[in-house]
Amino acid sequence: MKKNHKAICINHTLFKGVVVFFLILIWGCKKETQNETPNPPVPFQGFYQPEHFPSSEQPFDVSKINEKSFALGKRLFYDPILSRDSTISCGSCHIQASAFTQHGHDVSHGIDDLLGRRNALPIQNLMWQKNFLWDGGILNLELVAINAITSPVEMDESLLNIVEKLKRSKVYPQMFKEAFGNEEITSTKMLVALGYFMALFISDKSKYDEVKRGKAQFTEQEQRGYNLFKQHCETCHKEPLFTDQSFRNNGVQHFFTIDKGRYEISLISGDEGKFKVPSLRNIEFTAPFMHDGRFPSLMDVLNHYSDGIQNYTNLDPLLINKIPLNSQEKQDIISFLKTLSDFTFIRDKRFSEF
Amino acid sequence: MKKEFKNIFQILVIALALSITACKKKDDNHNHDTPTPQQPGETEIHLENRIGNLKFYLNESYVNENGDSVKFTMFNYYVSNFEFIKEDGSSYVVPKDSCYFLVKANDMESQELHFKNIPAGKYKGVRFIIGVDSLKSAAPLEQRTGVLDPATGAQGMYWSWNTGYIFVKAEGTCPGIPDSLQNKFKYHIGLFGGYSTPTINNIKKVELLFGQNIEIKSTKKPNIHCYVNPLEMFKTPTTFDVKAQPVIMASPASKTIADNYADMIKFDHIH
Known part of the structure; x- marks a missing residue:
């Protein structure tokens, strides 16, 4: 009886063990199956207006951006067939980790190792820009790419050739069909698709943005830097885009023989040497600085504003007395500028090449 | 009550x-x-290149106002925004979707401008511009079709670095231009006045009066024959020396050429 009881007990324990074992198995299996089922598809997020941004400036129709047209734009952006000898793509000079600039290059490094004359600008928040390039020469988002594609020192290719190459491709006709409803490949569609891709490069998730949303707080040093920034820099680098989109001469250059800047577009005497005030968003990633990439670090830039400015021709009146800053203040400003770094943006898988 | x-x-x-x-x-x-339903009619404007009474040809030598012998290898220009002036002074504005033309010296067909659906009536003249208006120059790409498509229709007439179109593109040679430039002149004249900040505006308004009323109706399709003189770009108001300025593109000097060519299109006859 005792034995029996024991046997029952053993059996019982064994039974329990088996049950637990199976439960674990099932649970394991279940977990595994859960892992195997793909995550519920994240709905495609098209264009959106960050609540603390002004209304957008571009007439580009972002309502047509969908998963397919975005995917086509992305493929084109990273495809070197957009260059004459298929060596460089848009992504070659606009690298995501560097907020879509060409890190380490003072001026653009294009086809045949040729050099441009200006520093590649970041691609971000394009829908809020009134115009594009350092001199504001182009007004429409979807027309900017023509400049780089056809420039003899950048991609040196014609739009018509690209259309021919795309037509011969095995993948593009289908992708154009999915994006636009028919297989016909035109340069307009190609440029619009590139625009769809780039229009979604919205950088609005930096620490600064989180502070503005009341979800984070500046450190003491960042706050000191922010106060100094508002005192000394905000007139030109206007929040929240950190540019007032004006053209100014900040006293880096005396001669304008190589590059007359805004004058080349406006032809207004006095605009020689003026360039678009660049946004400071993601500035931590976009060295070197200025239109010709002359300053390797943010400290060099601040040293220029505190001591380096010369009263050159067409110097902006706001800079005639330079910007008095001691080294602690410069450190504080740099600490604030780093709160403009948007890691979500530079790591966003939707925008990355691989 | x-x-x-x-x-x-x-x-x-x-x-x-x-x-x-x-x-x-x-x-x-x-x-x-x-x-009495008045069916709309059609008309044509023929823009024929001529030097005085002679037909103009590319690669032929002509002596300009300054006494220089010039040879054109290219002479292309835009005309747009047509309005037909009625007998009473009011006008019929050609719709935006059919009012842009790129006329090329090496393409006879491009020199015949066709207009359809013109309200029947009597017309005494036509107004248009040499160039492309500022609104279209700043329009989204999808609204730039036909001769305004940067890749196809407007090939060579579109600046990739500066918003807008080249209104008049004249290239050729003159023996007096230095060998270092291969004796070549290049005039790429554009600039629509700027969008946010004003710059030079080289859009030229043209008004041609026929000196008579012409009737347009469904059964009558008049051909408005005009002569265009490429050498006008070198004279009145400024006698221009191609040797001194063989290359002009987006620069203040473009205004001199544009002011000169403003009167290059003249009405001649109707048939």
Whole structure:
């Protein structure tokens, strides 16, 4: 009886063990199956207006951006067939980790190792820009790419050739069909698709943005830097885009023989040497600085504003007395500028090449 | 009380009478319109390149106002925003979707501008611009079709670095231009006045009067024959020396050439 009881007990324990074992198995299996089922598809997020941004400036129709047209734009952006000898793509000079600039290059490094004359600008928040390039020469988002594609020192290719190459491709006709409803490949569609891709490069998730949303707080040093920034820099680098989109001469250059800047577009005497005030968003990633990439670090830039400015021709009146800053203040400003770094943006898988 | 009633009655009668006449009038109009429908007509403007009485040819030498011998290898220009001026001074504006033309010296067909659906009537002239208006110059790409498509129709007439089109593109040679430039002149004249900040505006308005009224209707398609003189870009108001400035693109000097070519298109005859 005792034995029996024991046997029952053993059996019982064994039974329990088996049950637990199976439960674990099932649970394991279940977990595994859960892992195997793909995550519920994240709905495609098209264009959106960050609540603390002004209304957008571009007439580009972002309502047509969908998963397919975005995917086509992305493929084109990273495809070197957009260059004459298929060596460089848009992504070659606009690298995501560097907020879509060409890190380490003072001026653009294009086809045949040729050099441009200006520093590649970041691609971000394009829908809020009134115009594009350092001199504001182009007004429409979807027309900017023509400049780089056809420039003899950048991609040196014609739009018509690209259309021919795309037509011969095995993948593009289908992708154009999915994006636009028919297989016909035109340069307009190609440029619009590139625009769809780039229009979604919205950088609005930096620490600064989180502070503005009341979800984070500046450190003491960042706050000191922010106060100094508002005192000394905000007139030109206007929040929240950190540019007032004006053209100014900040006293880096005396001669304008190589590059007359805004004058080349406006032809207004006095605009020689003026360039678009660049946004400071993601500035931590976009060295070197200025239109010709002359300053390797943010400290060099601040040293220029505190001591380096010369009263050159067409110097902006706001800079005639330079910007008095001691080294602690410069450190504080740099600490604030780093709160403009948007890691979500530079790591966003939707925008990355691989 | 009785008087008031009478007044109201009177008003009612008048109102009824008015409403009847209003109806009648409407009917009258309707009846009046239908018997003589005026079908719209078509017309053509022929822009023929000529030097005086002679036909103009590419790669032929011509002596300009400054006494220099010039040879054109290219002479292309945009005309747009057409308006036909009616007998009474009012005008018919050609719709935006069919008012842009790129005329090329090496393409005879491009020199015939076709206009359809013009309201029947008598017209005494036509207005247009040499160039492309500022609104279209800044329009989204999808609204730039045909001769305005940067890749196809406007190939070579579109600046990739500066918003806008090249209104007049004239290239060629002159023996007096230095060998270092291979004796070549290149005039790429554009600039629509700027979008946010004003810059040079080289859009030139043209008004051509026919000196008579021409009738356009469904059964009559007049051909407005005009002569275009490429050498006009070198004279009036400024006699221009190609040797001194063989290359002009987006620069203040472009205004001199544009002011000169403003009168290069002249009405000659109707047939």
